[in-house]
Amino acid sequence: MYKDPKAVGDAPVNETPYQNEEADDVQSNVDSEEYFDDNESQTIEIHIPDQIRNFLSNFQRHVRxxxxxxxxxxxxxxxxxxxxRFYAKQSWPDPIYVGSILNDDGIFLTLYRELYYRHIYARLNPTVEDRFHSYENYCDLFNYILNSEGPVDLDLPNQWLWDIVDEFIYQFQAFCTYRNQYKRKHEAELYLLKENPQMWSCYSVLNVLYSLIQKSNxxxxxxxAKNGGDLVAAAGDYGSRPTYKMLGYFSIIGLLRVHCLLGDYTMALKMMDNIEMNSKAIYTRVTACYVTTYYYVGFAYMMMRRYADAIRTFSHILVFVSRTKQYHSRAYHYQMLTKxxxxxxxxxxxxxxxxxxxxxxxxHNHLREKYGEQQHKMHRGGEEALRTFEDLFLYACPKFITPSQFQATVFLSEARYQILIPTLRSYLKMYSAMGMEKLAAFLEIEDVQHLRHQMLLFKLRSRQKKWVEGTLLEGEYAPSSDLDFYLRQDMIHIAESKVGRRYADWFxxxxxxxxxxxxxxxNSKAASPPRKMGEPGTYVYYLVLIPPGYAVLQ
Amino acid sequence: MDSTFAPTTRPEAINQLINSVERYNPDNTEVLEEYLTNQCQNDENDLAANLAILKLYQFNPHLLNMSALVKILVKALTKFYDADFNLCLYLLNESIAAEEPIVKLMELKQYLEEAQFGLFWSTLRQSDYADLTVEVNDFDSSIRRTIAHVISMAYQTIDRPLLEQYLDLQGADLVSLLDTLGWSSSSEQADGVVTIPLNEYNRVEPTVITENVQFAQLTKIIGHANTV
Incomplete structure (x- = not known):
């Protein structure tokens, strides 16, 4: 699919083929170290505890x-x-120093750097220097994986591979936010940013992700896997290795995310064309990946006005999270999940x-507990409802690369159109037929023509594209509301569809x-002495057969 | 069938382009813009290809071509019942959206979304709005088709004056459109009633959704029955 002669598989990763020309001159020779005061040579005397020293040399040995x-x-x-224990409030030992004591500048050091910078991003405040170096380190890492002679022997755990892709995109997004904060920066910083447009550019990030997809087949x-065939032949030399396969797969999810961050929701969902969303999908192997996938798919659906699909997507993953919460004990995973x-x-x-x-x-219960008040406000309409929509949106949206306020504005225009609908619905629910004039009077709408518009709008909005089968972008128009109506001139005829009692499910x-x-x-009988029929504790359970809420069921 | 993301009229070369990383190559902007011009001339609409143009503008702001952008948004207007217009807007930013032509198109879009069709037509008749749509052939008739579709979703019968206002058509023009649509008019009088044939949207009946037991739900019970 991404077969493209000019695509990156063969070019070094930080040379992006489609950068515009002005940028090309500076980027061929990326060496940002020139720009910084090089005081690293003076920091040679770092105290490293023995435990850390041992850890590092073990780490190095296991990579080799x-x-x-x-x-x-x-x-x-x-x-x-x-x-x-040692680095809760400071960075890990400088990679240059670590390299010199372990006499290493190969892939071990690249992996160590990945952890080193990730730790700085997570716990400290990265400087512009850290941001540049981390970017270059990712380029080194991806160059090593993509452009070595033949596939490399490197078996990293799935979780780590996911975290690499995830962190790469996170740092990209963080950099874009940082670059746009002009006010708080020194001139030297602004100069550096201006001189290095290739740093964390959209093109280079997309380039890496598409290359990983391509290389891994x-x-x-x-x-x-979906249609049958020769899996080994399809995978090829690179793709048959787990590291390549998983990096390729995670890059698809990564692109789903990047496209959302750029406001391109159709492309985001298009990335998922070949991934079937079911319980056997590969993304379920890493929980963080599973949750990320559903968050972005749901978000993209919401922005595409496919609310029914968004609701289905969010519900699925929230049920999963609530069922498995107790198993995610590791602190940072747990935090991410909760957030x-x-x-x-x-x-x-x-x-x-x-x-x-x-x-x-x-x-439903959890939602009411957490956002009951907000739901009530949104239902009531008026300016307060719109403010609530906006607050919730800005809190829950991803950290966009494209300006987030604009995304919010476009989304909120949707909410604005529909602001009268909940009230309209609640009146319609009480009647099977009523005249336009009467309804207008109830709603205190002076101009009946305005209500006619609202009725058409309501009709339009109660039909949505809904996924039935096939790729995520496909779908059929279907009613999304349990309340429907038709008009004969100014007479409204209302019909409600009701869900019948679910007896079978209950039984x-x-x-x-x-x-x-x-x-x-x-089982417990087999383990303990036999108990006679009729003793308490045996037949009590047979009573369960008579539904306690039987009267309610009727 | 979903034709939204791959219309049958899309040439194979374009199909390959937008489905590969070539879609990010700024050199292809012109090819896609030409295809857009074709769409405008032949009353076709290929949202996915047009979004690829906007993506190129997003990555390469110096390529932004206001006249192409206007065409893309006008095309998206003709499908106002779907999210096309918003999907385009999401790829822009505040400063582009503040440009006069875009502000005007957003205003037209709002009228359509709110079903204020009368206001939509009267605004469109002002020359500075009409100018925006001249390059899109058959704009009026495709908007009319869409509005007629929306009306047919809600109405079984509608007063003729209201219909005239919504479709911005009178007399013989209206009659000929009604004929094409298969809608019948009670009389040639201006105050008559137009009957719209029943369709899946305007035929509404109360329903009770009954539960449907899948065999898979019973597997556990059958399994237990076996062990007894």
Whole structure:
């Protein structure tokens, strides 16, 4: 799909093919160190605790031996533990110094730098120098992976590979925000930024992600996985290695995110063309990736006015998160999960206000608990409703690269059109037919013509494109409201669709519950002395068969 | 079938271009702009290709071509019942959106979205608005088609004067459009009633959604029955 002779697979990563010409001159020779006061040579005398020294040399050895298991340990636990103990408030030892004591300037040092800068971004305040160096380090890393002779032997854990792609995009976004804050910068800083337009440019970031996709043949692999065929042949030399395959896959998700950050929601969803969203998808292997995927897919749907699809997407992942919360004990993962799901609840509140929908019961309760007040305000209409829409949107939207206020303005114009609809709905719900004049009087609308417009608008907005099958962009127009109407001149005829009682669902759940209890009972019977029928604790469970809420069910 | 993202009229060369990384190559801006001109002349609409142009403008602000941008947005207006116009706007920024032609188009879009069709037509008849749409052939008739579609979603019968206002057509012109649409007029009188055939949108009946038990839901129960 991304077969393109000029594409980057063969060119060094920081040479971007489609940069405009002025930029080309400066970027061929990126060496930002010239621009900085080079005081690194003076910092040679750094005190490094023995534990850190051992950790670093172990780390180096395992990279050389490509020991996947040990690298997993180093990444998932040791690095974080040592960070908390020694480097909670300062950066890890300078990579130049580490390189000199371990006599290394290869891939180990590149990986160490990746962790070093990531730590600075997460806990400290990165300087312009850090930002440039980190960018160059990513270029080194991706050049090593993409442009070595043949595929490289490097088996990093999936979580790390995801974090690399994720962090790369995060730092890109952070840089764009930083570059736009003119006021707080010194002249020297502004000069550096002006002289180095290639640093974290959109083109170079897209270039990296598309190159990883291309090199790994991930598109072909996904197609074969879906339609059948020779997986090995499709994967090729590079794509058959897990590191390449996963980097390619994560780059697709990465592009979903980058396109959203740029306000290009169709392209964002288009990236997912070959990924089937089901429980077997590869993104489920790394929870952070799973949640990120759904957040951005849901967000893109919301911006495309496909609220029903957005609601379905957010609900799916929020149910997943609430069920698995207790298993995500590691601090920074847990934080990310909590933060993203809080945002998704806010987005869900927006979508449900624009498109009233029946939600999963747990999600519904949680949403009411968290955003009940806001939902009420949005329902009531008026300026306060719009302010609430805006607050929730700005809180829950991704950190855009394109100006976020503008994205909010366009989205809010949607909310503005629909501001009268909840009130309109609540009146229509009470009648099966009523005249336009009468409704106008209820709504205190003086001009009946205005109400005629509102009715057409309501009709239009209660039809949405909804996904049925195929790629995420596909869909069929379907009613999204349980309340519908038609007009015969100025007479409104209203019809409501109701969801019938779900008896079968109730019985299936309770039969299953009973079966589980019976199995447990039998197991405990086998373990303990037999108990006679009729003793308390046995037949009590049979009572479960009579639905306690049977009267309610009727 | 979803024709929104790949209309059948799209040439293969364009298809390949926008589905590869070539879509980011600024050298292709002209090719895509030419295709846009074709769309405007032949009453076609290819949103995905037009969004690719806007993406190139976003990455290369010096390429921004106001007349092409206006054409893209005017094209998007003709499908106002969908999110096309917003999807275009999302790729712009405040300063472009503050340019006079864009402000005017956003105003027209607002009237259409709010179903204020009468106001839409009277605004469009002002010369500085009409000028924006001259390069898009059949703009009026494709907007009229869309408005007629919206009306047919809601109405079974509609007063003729209201219809005249919404479609901005009178007399013989209106009659001929009604014929094409298959709508019937009770009389040739100006105050008659026009009947719109029933369709899936304007035929509304109360329904009860009954639950549908899938076999998969029963597997656990059947499994248990086996073990007893």
């Amino acid at each position: 031996e490509n020991n996947a298991y040990e690298l997993h340990q180093i990444y998932e636990s040791q690095f974080n533990r040592l960070t908390d 991930i598109t072909e692999q996904l197609l074969v 993203t799901s809080a945002k998704m609840y806010a987005l869900l509140a927006l979508c449900v206000s624009l498109c009233p929908t029946r939600l999963d019961e747990n999600i 299936i759940r309770n039969i299953n519950k009973l079966d589980d209890i019976m199995v447990n009972l039998q």
